Amino acid sequence: MSMSHAFIAGLLVSVAAFAQSTDTATAHRNAAMALVDSNNRGVAHLACPAEPVPAGVAVAAAQGGSGGGRGGSGRGGRGPAGRPPREQWYQEPQQVFDNLYYLGTKDHTSWGVTTSAGIILIDTLFSYATKDEIDDGLRKLHLDPANIKILIVTHAHGDHDGGVKYIQDTFRPTVIMGAKDWAAAAQEANPPRHDVDATDGQKVTLGDTTLTIYITPGHTGSTLSLLVPVKDHGEPHLAMEWGGTALSARTSKEMLQSYISNAGRFLDIATGAGADVVIGNHTEYNDAINKLAQLRARMAGDPHLWVIGKEGVRRYLTVAQQCGKAYAALADGRP
Ligand SMILES: [Zn+2]
Structure with missing residues (x-):
């Protein structure tokens, strides 16, 4: 072997050792924590393994289980x-x-998007809160819940789909959810009626407004993530919602891999489309309750603090992805 071959071989060994040392739960968790700010702190809390990485977690994760x-x-x-x-x-x-x-509510979010032809509703909260927050809430805002024409459900967990049946029975909108989450919802005690299966890249248009849906499995089998055009005093912005966030030691390896790849894919899609606002479906993700209070105190000419720019969107989804990689490393026995 020549000197240069020996040198290259040595280099390859050290590159492999470096890759190995960075692909650990601790390294990925640290990478996530380095990006944490008030716009994504809750993502790190709910998607990353707790610190210090518990010894037993690797074993539990390796045994698989559902998300x-x-x-x-x-x-x-x-x-x-x-x-x-x-x-x-x-x-x-x-x-x-x-x-x-x-x-x-203080914990979970449903969003109303107003258009020239009615309202698009995103998620429905736990059923106990649906009437007070959505039905009565729209009236308080001088909007008519009878104008809810489309309901998009990010995923079939009770804190987001608990009120689907109520909205369906009361206002009869078109309801869009991912196919696997419709199947999960069908197992519930008082299930909603199966309506429309979402497709990846689906454009949902009502009047003058078009939302785009992406199927991003990981948190559930067909979690939906969204791009929503919004305006601030007429100035256009683009909001993105990562539709399912939390991971745990019970999330299967297959779902973790899906979460990691979809977080990367949606990061490219959202930043490529110019997303500069993050909306979530748990208030903890971006400290939403505080941000709502600060927004109420906004003075004319102040910036809109929900507009966090492309870099804020990138950080948010990178934190989610690094947390997914941390759990995947744990599942492979690399704490
Ligand atoms: Zn969930």
């Missing part, structure tokens, strides 16, 4: 058996952009 939120109840589950006291969860509805309205 779902950390700790189960309230996140992936059907929610509390009864209706919790309203003061624990009630949040006033609020306009966030010219054509985008917050219709959520």
Whole structure:
């Protein structure tokens, strides 16, 4: 072997060693944490393994299991058996952009998108909150819930699809959800009627407004992520919603790989399309309750603090992806 061959061989060994040392749960978690800010802190909390990485987690993850939120109840589950006291969860509805309205609780978000031909609703909260926050909430904002023409459901977990049946029965919109999540919803106690299966890249147009849907499995089998055009005093922006975020040691390797690849794919799509606003379906992801309060105090000429720019969108989805890689490394026994 010549000197140069020996040199190259040595280089390859050290590159391999470097790749190995960076593809660990700790390294990916650190990469996520380095990007954490107030616009994505909750993503890191709900999608990354806790620190320090627990020794037992690698074993549990390696054994596979289905996706779902950390700790189960309230996140992936059907929610509390009864209706919790309203003061624990009630949040006033609020306009966030010219054509985008917050219709959520203190914890979970439903969004109303107004168009020239009616309202597109995104998600429905746990069933106990649907009437107060969405039906009554729209009325409080001087909007008519009878104009809900389309309902998009990001995924079939109770905190987002709990009120689908109520909205379906009361306002009869077209309901769009991913096929695998329709199948999951059919197993619920009082299931919604199967309506439209979403397709990847689907354009959903109502009047003057077109949303785009992407199928991004990982959190559930056919989680939907969205691009939503919004305006601030007439100035156009593009909002993106990553439709399913939380991971746990019970998320299967297959779902983790899907989550990682779809986070990267959606990052390219969203930033390529010029997305500069993040909306979520859990308030924790981007500190939404504080941001709503700050928005109410906004003075004329102040910037809109929900507009975080392309770099903010990139950081948000990169945190999600690095958390997915951290769990995948754990599942492969590389803490
Ligand atoms: Zn969920």
